[in-house]
Amino acid sequence: MTPRATPLPLPAPSLDEWLQRLARERPQAIALSTREPGEPAGPDTDYAELARWAEAVARHLQTQHAVQPGDRIAWLGLNHPLQIVLLFALARLGALLVPLNHRLAAAEWAAVLADCQPRLLVHDTHFAPAVEALPGPAPAGLCCIPSRQLPQCPGSGVTPGRQHLGHDDARDQPVLLVYTSGTTGAPKAAVHTQGNLLANMAIAARVQGLTASDTVLTVLPLFHVGGLCIQTLPALSVGARVLLFSRFDATATLACIAHERPTFTLQVPATLKALTEHPQWSSTDLSSLRAVWAGSSLLPPAALAAFHARGVPVCNVYGSTETGPFSIALPAEHAQDHAGSCGWPAPGVEVELRDALGTVVAPGAVGEICIRAPNVVRHYWPDRAACDADGFFHSGDLAQQAPDGSFTVVGRSKDMIISGGENIYPAEIENLLLQHPLVVECSVIGQADARWGEVAVAVLVLQPTEHDLADWAEPLQRFLDRRLARYKWPRRWLRVDALPKTALGKVQKAALKRLLDAPAAE
Known part of the structure; x- marks a missing residue:
């Protein structure tokens, strides 16, 4: 059995205390910059405004909609600062955010809503017609409200009269319900606690070397832990700036890299390919990028070669909805000499490769990736265990470990x-x-x-x-x-x-x- 790894210190005992501390330490530093492809630059939100906004939204939800600890609030919309604000507001109330995959069909939304029974469905105006046309009866307690009706960056006010949680209680408090991206079977949601998110922030920030001077470009959807938790929340955790696009657009992404000069961005194979095949690829100034991170175990070689030829390392991160997802990572210094590998376990993350009987495989043999770490969820909604008796999550992914300790994914066990x-x-x-x-x-x-x-x-x-x-x-x-x-x-x-x-x-x-x-x- 792998000895337990020493976890990294958390950035704060709770999400609320973390945000309040940043608001005190970096009140005028820009936290979020809103961007819409093809449109002029949107508003900026500094850390003091972000904290006030979260307080006001929490008060609104509690006084106007009687949101209580344990309630679920669903979000349906394109990337927007309000989704992040909702996460912080619900953490104050002890409630859970349920981000809906906006690319699903209406029947799939209805299945998720029926499963988690949210008290509210908060949506942006873009999805108002889709919400009105949801099939079947609404789950008990569902109320649809456009996001524009919620308070927007108000002045300071009275902190809502929430249930006060001790530090240990806050870490164990469920705050995020994320439905897995599986394509078969009934909906299944991983339950992330505040402690899971805080641990993942610490792990991801450490491995990527994020600092308050960085600017992170977020173009991937926040309804998935990849877009939300690999860079966006870790960047905010260290007081960095996040350029938040409502959606990915290759032209807008390249223009942003050239003119707003982010230091990091997260991509997936399809967006890497779209960027490197874009007519403006060769003429775009990429010199601000310290690295591009990619959330996939299999990256397109041509796109990797194109970035590396421009002097930009593409770093891989392995994980899943249940694991934070920051679990195994390929750092910039090994991006080229370990191409195709997922890298090494992140600090505080324990990885074992096991066979079908649960036995750790011999060195160099193929086995299922099993992960134990403070950013791994303990259960699925509502109370189904996600890990084995020793706290390991069985990923279903098969990998080999090289003599230098790095891992390479070779497929899914079911595949x-x-x-x-x-x-x-x-x-x-x-x-x-x-x-x-x-x-x-x-x-x-x-x-x-x-x-x-x-x-x-x-x-x-x-x-x-x-x-x-x-x-x-x-x-x-x-x-x-x-x-x-x-x-x-x-x-x-x-x-x-x-x-x-x-x-x-x-x-x-x-x-x-x-x-x-x-x-x-x-």
Whole structure:
């Protein structure tokens, strides 16, 4: 058993005390700068205003809507300072924020709302028509109000008469309910406490080297822990400035990097690709960026090479909704010599690789990533355990550990292909195929086979060409020769225009399996 790691000191005993301290220490420093693609720069909010805004919203929720400890408040909207303010306000009240994935269908929103039964649904005006058209009866106690009706950066007022929580109680107080991005099964929400968020802030800030002098560019959606917790909250925790875009736009992102000169930003494979393929990529000044962080275990080699050629390291961070998500990280100094790796466990994070029986695997062997850390949730909503008896979260992701201690993800345990008694890990094949110049995107999945039990099938998005599919399979197979054991080679190749993905950019392998079963799949 891995010995318990020493956790990092928390930035404060509670979210409220942390915000109040920053308001005292850096009252006029800019905390949030609102940006809308294609529009003039929006308003800035300093740390003193942010604290006053949170106080006023907490008072409004308590006096006007009787929000009590344990209540859930849902948010549906594009990125907006109010979502962050709501988090702080609800922490004062002992209530929970439930950010809704705004890319879901109305029926999926309704399922989430039915599951968590929020007292209020706060939404921006952009989503007002969608809220009004929600299918089925509203959950008990649901009330829809536009965000413009909530107090906006008011002057100082009386602190709301909330339940006063001791420091230990505040750390254990649930404050954020985040539904996982899985594509099958019933909705499942990870319950993050204030202690989880505070621990994740400390871990992420330490690894990234965030300081009060930094400016972080946030373009990814805050409804997911990636956009909210990898850089945005950690940057605020050290008193830095956050440039908050309502949504990602490649043109606006490059313009912002050139003119507002952020020092860090967080991206995902799709946005990295959009930036490096943009007409203004080569002419954009990237010199302000100390690093670009990316939340994915599999990054596009061409995009990585493009950033590295411009002198900007792309750093990987591994985690999940349940783990904070800052768990394993590849720092800037190893971004190029460990390309494809997720790096090393972050401070205070314990990682074990285990087999199907729960036994730690031998060095160099493949095993399931199991994580124990202060930023890992202990349960799903409402009371289903998320960790084993020893406090480890079983991720379902398979990885190998190199002799230097770094980890490389090789796939999902449920996606592992067993062909002729041999284990095949899709990510290993995908990583290789993505290095071929003809391949834009790819996903490898298993398909039942009478002879081998299962075989690997490569589903590919290819560069535009006039050639037919048969002309593509042969050079790709030649490329795999001497790079990959033959039993791991795809037995079938399928070309598609685009891979089906979740709102967070994860490939929907279940949808690909259905595609393979279609009669015209070839």
